[in-house]
Amino acid sequence: MKYKIQIFSGHFGSGKTEVALNFAMNQKKLGKKVTIVDFDIVNPYFRTNDAKNVLTENGIKLIANDYASTNLDMPTVPLNILSVFEEDSVVIFDVGGDDDGALALGQYKQYFDKYGYEMHLVVNTKRPLTESCEDLLEIAQRIEKASRLTFTDIYNNTNLSVLTDEKTLFSDYGEIEKLSQKMGIIIKKNCGIEAALGNVPEKLKDTVFKMNIFIPKPWEIQ
Numbered sequence: 637m638k639y640k641i642q643i644f645s646g647h648f649g650s651g652k653t654e655v656a657l658n659f660a661m662n663q664k665k666l667g668k669k670v671t672i673v674d675f676d677i678v679n680p681y682f683r684t685n686d687a688k689n690v691l692t693e694n695g696i697k698l699i700a701n702d703y704a705s706t707n708l709d710m711p712t713v714p715l716n717i718l719s720v721f722e723e724d725s726v727v728i729f730d731v732g733g734d735d736d737g738a739l740a741l742g743q744y745k746q747y748f749d750k751y752g753y754e755m756h757l758v759v760n761t762k763r764p765l766t767e768s769c770e771d772l773l774e775i776a777q778r779i780e781k782a783s784r785l786t787f788t789d790i791y792n793n794t795n796l797s798v799l800t801d802e803k804t805l806f807s808d809y810g811e812i813e814k815l816s817q818k819m820g821i822i823i824k825k826n827c828g829i830e831a832a833l834g835n836v837p838e839k840l841k842d843t844v845f846k847m848n849i850f851i852p853k854p855w856e857i858q
Contacts, residue, residue, distance in 0.1 A: 641752065642729070643741070643756065645737075647733040649760060652733070655827055660728050664694055670696045672727075674699065676737060687851050738779045753788075756787070757776050759772055760793050792827060794806075803835060806835070
């Protein structure tokens, strides 16, 4: 990890929030101080804030707006966000892949440039509008243009939720490889729960990012 600031973004349904949460947990296990910023300002579901209890139990600081995980869908950014740039910790931004989220992120471009960052494009080719290289490239370029930041690598998180099996993760890998070539960035990680990782090609075993599911589905919340 080159910089303490790590940004995860991707289209709705890419699983970027679960990837960001797992990244945070892994950094904590390495003994690092970790802060995660819920910057998904539009999507009221599957937000980092929904894993607040798990994060707190593991000593991970969460910064989210006052309306996160409430019935109010208020597209605002956390008020104390500027403080994270000065923190002596790994800072993870969970950013929505829509124009509003990316534009909001761009407000802080001067700070990202000052402190340095890595921005990870999380992709799932099993979701509508992200099935091909062309679809993914259009989304990535739109996020980059709105945020004025640049993706540094790709996290392949191709999945079918509970229907994911060992064939799912690499089923459309050719499209992701083409995306990597067009963007000039590497496929850094291939992400999945245990059920998805039973058929990883030998040459890609060092890219495996094993995940757990931390965010309950809306219908599972009591």
